[in-house]
Amino acid sequence: MVPVSHSPAADTRRQHVLAAARRCFLANGFHATSMQDILREAQMSPGNLYRYFPGKDAIVLAIVEATLAEVTAAFEQTLLDEPPPLLQALTEILRAIERLDDHEGTPRLAIQIWGEALRNPAIASLFAEAITPVRQWFVHLVEAQRHHGLTSGPVAPEHLANVLLGAIHGFIVQRALLKLDAASYAEGLRGLLAAPASPQNDASGTS
Amino acid sequence: MVPVSHSPAADTRRQHVLAAARRCFLANGFHATSMQDILREAQMSPGNLYRYFPGKDAIVLAIVEATLAEVTAAFEQTLLDEPPPLLQALTEILRAIERLDDHEGTPRLAIQIWGEALRNPAIASLFAEAITPVRQWFVHLVEAQRHHGLTSGPVAPEHLANVLLGAIHGFIVQRALLKLDAASYAEGLRGLLAAPASPQNDASGTS
DNA sequence: TTGACAAGAATGAACGTTCATTCCATCCTC
């Protein structure tokens, strides 16, 4: 076996392979994609590709890591600064996911990762590690919102954060499989978060 | 090819195969499970199994149909009669999912189905068909809740229903991959549904 | 009760294909 090269040019080459593999995985999933599919998509010979990756598993793992990082980045971008109002933050996340789904397909890849994590402990760990900071951001978001007026009563912010994160996961599923759009999902979230206890406050209406 | 038999004994035999296949798919996914895996699990010879199923695809399809039916049934059982209060209904669904996850593994199979639906139009159709009545039940649930005091303002029940369904999907993911329990998720839902209105909950943010 | 016979059930070796991977001759570039 030829040891994997580490030059800067080799990195470019690796990225080329990963881009091709990503397209294949997106179209056919991890296991239904063959090396030959990737080779064809990357327009490479097998001997050449194996100079840059030790095997298929390494490619899958690299794609998983990159995808998780992409999704995390999408959250990070929205939540990094001073936390915005809860609904606004969620809406922006939904929009970011919709954009990713349309242009890069990342959320669909995420669904495949969930499935793979069920049988591959290494990927399950990666997923768990990737989601931990996101969860924490959601907790902060909820806590900040509490200061802005939302009081969730005796319910711990962690529990609320899990449900909100779950709602995002649910949007990924419904976006990918049922073509749901971010705007209507955000509308539903608005209804949930703004659910008035009494009908007196429709002064907080929308644009 | 030997035509598939239709006697009652054959049906028993088919169920035996499906039970074995289900265990394999649960452990390794659809594509990483080989026919030999299923044959070993079912303790059958290949020639014998092919008397009952025309091929692997047929087995996968049968498992998908059965799994979707199982999940739908779990919802149906909770929502069939007079709709209970929203939070109570959702809590019961979460509990049902947790039970299925512990004993049958159905929700984990559902995640695999999502991934497969991304690349197999036939399975995507099955999923869409299966979820349509569930969605409708959620709409009814929201509408009934409105009569019980929750008024979601100008937000259409359909949008709320999508988010609630999404929250359930999100629980399936977090249950399967992060061992989240139904009780704490229900607690989060309670906090969400009971949250009093806040003037900050206005989605006017832009990207 | 027995033996001949039919038919469904089950077997497992074998098939052609495709899989991931390796090996090596050849090409380019410095």
Next chain:
DNA sequence: GAGGATGGAATGAACGTTCATTCTTGTCAA
């Protein structure tokens, strides 16, 4: 002309599937 980069044939294992054959069971005439 040396050495990294590349192409492509070749490898053996594993894949889904098939098929000739054997086993099992039930029937019925003698």
